[in-house]
Amino acid sequence: MNTIKENILALQARINKAKDTSARSGDDVLLLAVSKTKPVEAIIEAMGAGQRAFGENYVQEGTDKVQYFSEHFPQQDLEWHFIGPIQSNKTRPVAENFSWVHTVDRAKIAQRLNDQRPDNLPPLQVLIQVNTSGESSKSGISENEIAELARLISSLPNLTLRGLMSIPENVSDHHSQFAAFHQLATIQKRLQADYPSADTLSMGMTGDMEAAIEAGSTIVRIGTAIFGARDYRPGNSRPKEQ
Template sequence: MSAIEQNLQQVTARISATARECGRDPGEISLLAVSKTKSVEAIEEAIAAGQRAFGENYVQEGVEKIHYFQQRKFIPPLSWHFIGPLQSNKSRLVAEHFHWLHTLDRLQLAQRLNHQRPEESAPLNVLIQINISGEESKSGIMPDRLPELAAAVAELPRLRLRGLMAIPAVESDYQRQLAVFQRMASLFNGLRRQFPQADTLSLGMTGDMAAAIAAGSTLVRIGTAIFGARDYGAPTA
């Protein structure tokens, strides 16, 4: 058994155990393997262990990986998620190649993606990013802007509004983590009342996964616990 396969088993077991402790069905929670800066060989190991959903932060790096794997017919098929800040001049690459965008934060970008999404492709699944901690250095919209943006995005035919995502300020205390995630869960529940198709709350990484699951996350983004420390010498395009 490879180290990555072992890590995936441990992460999956931790997700299941945490969900059961909270009275949740583990099947409600999806695992997104954050593969940014990781080699195709490492991703191949994860695929061999059964992982199918991968998250990339850098557009060009992600597109190169998608091209590498697209000739191989995996069952179930691979799902590629763009989870980094997206510049408008890179939007076409995301629209044409990825299945999900987690970081939608402005209507102009949504309109570009809608126009650029190929007609032969299924609509691009999008999550609106919330700046839940109010950090000036973080992407995402303030919570009070959510209703207006969500309503506009829901009208775009080549996009599919699936829910919300957040990257809160780093916090080591579990109760403080939980309080922030519960605010996100409240926003998500409000969104679902207006848009029943919204089914995804992308919250939680290696250091705060337990609190995210307790609050109601349906998708956790795990990189370090699966692949090990990241190589930040990789391209940042």
């Protein structure tokens, strides 16, 4: 079994190969390690491989981890992304603890995140989640709703509109994967023409990251290929006191 460090190195090689294949240059694809349900020991091991950006899906678990690493590893300057659905009654801990939110899909959430962002923190970096597949089981707004939500986010002083995020339909062939990602990339380019800060595309996971990078992804969200299968037993990922 590979170590977490070996997995990260292998993923970075995959990213670089995909960039080369797509004639993309520069360090413009962020590997976001999805650490949901994983214990802090696994995150510490990933840190040892140079990983600094982590994604969490659950508010309480993610907040616990952010606070733990802020207390015990303040010198590491980790970047925490919230990538799960947000209920309106859970916006405060997200606003107070995370640097990025990938899943803003309605005005109420954007307004609450803005109002609850502490004054001593920089603006929260925000992505609009788009439902490109039209599946009712998935969160996100439709393409024709993006403009109105983007206008609101860009008007809020404690938020910065950074781009779009999607979880496309789960298909296995590269052509279909690329087509879905290209659709979002086209929308993002139009959005960036109006909002220059909207330079980010969060799309691509373990099984489709090459197609996502080819289409223009700047953040790939990888969990199992780094940390292994997830353990959903209650309390498994809670920080342990040192």
